[in-house]
Amino acid sequence: MNVQENVTTIQHKIAQACQKSGRKDADITIIAVTKYVSVERAEQAIDAGISNLGENRIEGFQEKWEVLNERADFHFIGTLQSRKVKDVIDEVSAIHSLDRISLAKEIDKRSDKPVSCFVQVNVSEEESKHGLTKEDVPSFIKKLRAYPNVKVVGLMTMAPHIDNEDELRSVFSALRHLKEEIEQQEWEHAPCHYLSMGMSNDYEIAIEEGATHIRIGSQLVGRENE
Numbered sequence: 001m002n003v004q005e006n007v008t009t010i011q012h013k014i015a016q017a018c019q020k021s022g023r024k025d026a027d028i029t030i031i032a033v034t035k036y037v038s039v040e041r042a043e044q045a046i047d048a049g050i051s052n053l054g055e056n057r058i059e060g061f062q063e064k065w066e067v068l069n070e071r072a073d074f075h076f077i078g079t080l081q082s083r084k085v086k087d088v089i090d091e092v093s094a095i096h097s098l099d100r101i102s103l104a105k106e107i108d109k110r111s112d113k114p115v116s117c118f119v120q121v122n123v124s125e126e127e128s129k130h131g132l133t134k135e136d137v138p139s140f141i142k143k144l145r146a147y148p149n150v151k152v153v154g155l156m157t158m159a160p161h162i163d164n165e166d167e168l169r170s171v172f173s174a175l176r177h178l179k180e181e182i183e184q185q186e187w188e189h190a191p192c193h194y195l196s197m198g199m200s201n202d203y204e205i206a207i208e209e210g211a212t213h214i215r216i217g218s219q220l221v222g223r224e225n226e
C-alpha cells in the first residue's frame with residue numbers, strides 16, 4: 001500500500017474521465033475517505049497532495065480533525081444523528097448527508113454561520129440506503145429556506161454495489177438532472193452547483209456523468225491491516 005502511488009493513479013484516471021467527457025480536472029475535488037484507516041495513513045494522503053478528508057462517524061472525524069485540521073478540510077459523509085451535530089458543526093467544511101428537516105433545524109440552531117450541505121438522495125431506492133427519494137427532493141429543498149444557516153451546495157448519492165456500468169450511469173445521470181432542476185430555481189439558499197457522487201469502484205463513471213466531489217476510501221488509503 002503506497003498512498004502516493006494510489007493518488008497518482010487516481011489523478012490519472014480522473015484526467016482520462018475528464019477528457020472523455022469534456023470536463024476539467026480542476027473541477028473535481030477528491031475527498032479521501034479515511035474511515036478504515038489510522039491518523040498516520042490519513043496524513044500520508046495529505047502528504048500526497050490531498051486536501052479534503054471524509055469521515056462517516058463522529059469518533060473518527062474528531063480523531064483525525066484534532067491532528068490534521070490545519071492541513072485539510074473535513075467532510076462529514078455519514079448518517080448524522082441530530083444530537084451529534086454540535087460535536088462537529090464548527091469543524092466541518094461540508095455535511096454530505098442532509099436527509100431530514102429535523103437535522104436542518106439542528107444545524108441551523110448550532111451554527112452561527114451558513115454551513116455547506118449536500119442533500120442526500122436515495123436514487124436507487126434501496127431500502128438499506130439513507131436519503132430522500134428523487135420526487136421528494138425539490139419540496140424538501142424549498143422548505144430549507146427557513147433555516148438560514150443551511151446552505152444547499154449540492155446533492156449527494158451512493159450508487160448500489162453493482163458492476164453494471166449502464167445501471168451506475170443511470171443513477172449518476174438521474175442525480176445530475178435533479179441537480180440541474182434545483183439549480184434552475186435559483187433559490188438563494190440553494191445554489192446547488194455540486195454533485196457528491198462516485199466512490200472507489202465507480203468514480204470514473206460518476207465523473208463522466210458530472211460528479212464534482214468524489215469520495216474515495218479503499219482505493220486511495222486502503223484498509224488498515226491489509
Ligand SMILES: *Cc1c(COP(=O)(O)O)cnc(C)c1O
Nearest residue numbers: 033056077199200215216217218
Ligand atoms: C465509505 C464511504 C465511501 C468510500 O468508500 P470506498 O468504496 O472505500 O471508496 C464513500 N462515501 C461514503 C458515504 C462512505 O461511507
